[in-house]
Amino acid sequence: MRVKTPQGEIVDLMTINLGPSHPATHGTLRLFAALDGETIAAAVGEMGYLHRGFEKMVEQGTYQQVLPFTDRLNYCSAMMNNIAFCKAVERMFGVELPERAVTLRVILLELSRMIDHLVCNGANLVDLGALTNFWYFFNPRERVYQIWERLCGARLTNTVTRIGGMYRDTYPGFEQDVLAVVKVIEDAVTEVLGLIERNRIFIDRTRDIGTVGAAEAISAGWTGPCLRAAGVDRDLRKDEPYYGYETYEFETVLGTTGDTFDRIMVRMYEIRESAKIVRQAVARLKPGPVNTADARLSLPSRNQVYHDMEALINSFKLIYEGVRPPAGECYDAIEAANGELGFLIVSDGGTNPYRIKVRAPCFTQWSHYPGMLTGSMVADVASSLGSINIIAGELDR
Amino acid sequence: MITDVINWICANPYLVASLLLVPAVPLIFFNILPLLVVMERRGAAFIQDRPGPNRAGIWIPGLNVRIRAFGMIYNACDFVKLAVKERFNPAFAAASGYYVAGPFIPLAAALILPAFIPVFAPIAYSTADGVGWLHGTTIATHSGLLALFAFSSLSIYGIVLGSWSANSKYSLLGGMRASAMMVSYEVSIGLAAAGMFLIVGSFDLAKIVAWQGDHTWGIFAQPLGFVLFTVAMFAECNRTPFDVVEGDSEIVAGFHTEYGAIRFMLVMAAEYYHVIIASALISTLYLGGYHLSPIPLPVGQDFAVVNLDDRWMREHLGAVLALMLGIGAIGAAVFAGLINGRRVHYLKSGATDAQERAREYILYTAAIGGAALLMAVGAVLLAGWSPAPKAVVAGVPVWGGLVDVLTAVAQFHILLGKIILVAWLFVWVRWTVPRFRYDQIMALGWKVLLNGALINLLITAIIVKLVR
Secondary structure (H helix, E strand, O other): OOOOOOOOEEOOOOEEEEOOOOOOOOOOOOEEEEOOOEEEEEEEOOOOOOOHHHHOOOOOHHHHHHHHHHHHHOOOHEEEHHHHHHHHHHHOOOOOOOOHHHHHHHHHHHHHHHHHHHHHHHHHHHOOOHHHHHHHHHHHHHHHHHHHHHHHHHHHHOOEEEEEEOOOOOOOHHHHHHHHHHHHHHHHHHHHHHHOOOOHHHHHHOOOOOOHHHHHHHHHHOOHHHHOOOOOOHHHHHHOOOOOHHHHHOOOOOOOOOOOHHHHHHHHHHHHHHHHHHHHHHHHHHOOEEEEOOOOOOOOOHHHHHOOOOHHHHHHHHHHHOOOOOEEEEEEEEEEEEEEEEEEEEEEOOOOOOEEEEOOOOHHHHHHHHHHOOOEEEEHHHHHHHHOOHHHHHHHH | HHHHHHHHHHHHHHHHHHHHHHHHHHHHHHHHHHHHHHHHHHHHHOOOOOOOOOOOOOOEEEEEHHHHHOOHHHHHHHHHHHHOOOOOOOOOOOOOOHHOOOHHHHHHHOHHHHHHOOOOOOOOEEEEEEEEOOOOOOOOOOHHHHHHHHHHOOOHHHHHHHHHOOOOOOHHHHHHHHHHHHHHHHHHHHHHHHHHHHHOOOOOOHHHHHHHHHHHHOOOOOOOOHHHHHHHEEEEOOOOOOOHOOOOOOOOOHHOOOOOHHHHHHHHHHHHHHHHHHHHHHHHHOOOOOOOOOOOOOOOOOOOOOOOHHHHHHHHHHHHHHHHHHHHHHHHHHEEEEEEEEHHHHHHHHOOOHHHHHHHHHHHHHHHHHHHHHHHHHHHOOOOOOOOEHHHHHHHEEEOOHHHHHHHHHHHHHHHHHHHHHHHHHHHHHOOOOOOHHHHHHHHHHHHHHHHHHHHHHEEEEEEEEOO
16 A cells, blocks of 8 residues: 655555454454555554444333343443443432342442453453463463352353342352452452563553543543543542442552553552452342332232232232333433443433433544554554453444 | 495494484484474473373273373474365465475575584494494584584575565564574674684684583583574573563564464474574583583593593493483383382372373383383492403594494483473573563674674684693
């Protein structure tokens, strides 16, 4: 491909398709790049290969029926999507969850954040050729998935929450399992940090690669670990606390330059901070109900249904029609593993959502990704892409 | 006619032996390849906390067990699968002939390389007119290592040809990287090894090894050279951290992206064969080759033409063989014990196939335990044996058939042991460190390795000049 540069120079470039089926693109992403030797002169990103029409599909069912769809957004931490959506709907109703449900959700959120970071960093290190770290991360992750299995029967697509609480209470021994797994994950992080943190090859491969500075990241709309890696202190858990996050002791992990190294390390150290939160939350976990008593959201007990006319009608209406949030718009977001995961819900007062818009953290990161690459090399495509953690399920919806 | 041939063979056993070496040495080296593949797979699994390949097995009806042989059956499966698969020619391959020829060249170039590596010390035998020598090097030439490098760099032609003719952009990128790397690192390899040339005063690998038997191993004479040579050899073999030529997460599979079936197998075989050759070269140049001891041990009577380590080994042949067999026996016994432990564990675990597994493990335990027993008996029997030269012809000790054969076998096994250990280093490094970027490899090659090799050469030259 012969092109003329802005300086008026004529150069021959080789165009190359990286994706949609390529080892470096975890999922179905396409990057169309023009190469000058091995240097990327320009790149264009394309998304949509995993588009399922999520936002249209969810308009067809009731609010409860949206939940299984949310599992398929960021499938590396499906529970976070469940919780984010339920939290948005609960906010429309203005209900307060019981103490136990809130604490349980905090534990699940932080465990999900940990496994999401494990997957992201593990896969990113595979992109860098450090294959062994992948197993050091995936073995502990498997332990978390065993907890998920015992908790709700599903491994990947959990659908663990309900609007107004949880699917069900935990199993006996849940606390011990969680504490054990947190220890295992912390050990894995220490082990992998020992392999890479002072490894010259790793530092050479990631330092000053795919750098996105603070101003650039903010203007691109980045959130989460990628934004914090650039040194911007923005964490919804601290800035707009929910579920009592202000009462937990943890640090916001900040990077300095916003390069690939910082993004990987921010995730590594966030796993440790999440471990702190999980330990505090497990200590706070007291027996109690896990669903709100609000009759607009929760099913009455079977006993009430059999003996009480109003309870029978309530049960009937909730099952056959679903919950009815008051008419209006509501945007609510949580700090998901990848950044700010927000749901904008428009209700017309009916049982089906009028419109649901997902604010996916991947979307802004992917939009800025091709711009990051200009001037870097082919090998950096993989390492940069891994470090901004694009999950096609969430990106394409 | 036939009796004439038989008579000639009986009259010239050493000539016949040297003829037999020609096919035997490359074949034996080639047979390390499946072992290396198993070592790579199980080694990777060991490093990565996972079981590794342990399913494929061969059902033996009479014994009612399925032999899995620690993952070695996978080699057979892979071979059959890749050999019978369709040999697919992509329609876009630019020149089909070159595309087909591509994978053959690296393997063909690699197959000849063991011929330059001395696998045992030269054996003296008496002839009608004095003394004859049976060389441990199949191609005993004065250009030795130079000839080896010449043949080994031919393999790049196959890679470049294959990557270009496949007419795929990923292949092309891989081929470009391969050629750039080969050019950069061949220089460092040659200059790093030049230190040994200067010290020994010869390119002949046999002489280099003999020098190490007389003085000390190359690693002690050339520590910097050893490090530089090993690093450059990693690059030469396209192994992690220098595996950008394949670069699976960046350019799919690099130069062999478009190769499948048996052509892919040839590419992989050449790659692993190069690892074996690299291990053999590192062992030969820096780890004393077939020599047993890092420093020469005291010998009875010194003959100028025979290297000291070889002479010592022959004098203490019984003890040396007993030591090697003893190490083998202890290793095998420990291994058999471990397998038996797995059997007990399996029986306790309540697995549905516990009985079948137990039968299989009993078989392994019996075979390996039996081997350990045999080796232990052999060690005890041989321990006291110290042979003496049969005759001294023209100032050269001649030892006779049995001692010659046993010494050669022992020395070859010492070399094989070193090759396996160095090959394990290749596996270990591969599963530990990340991959360099292409331009970083170039920077390392030209700015660090080349300069290091030059400094090493300069220092060596000054010291050699002062000593001589």
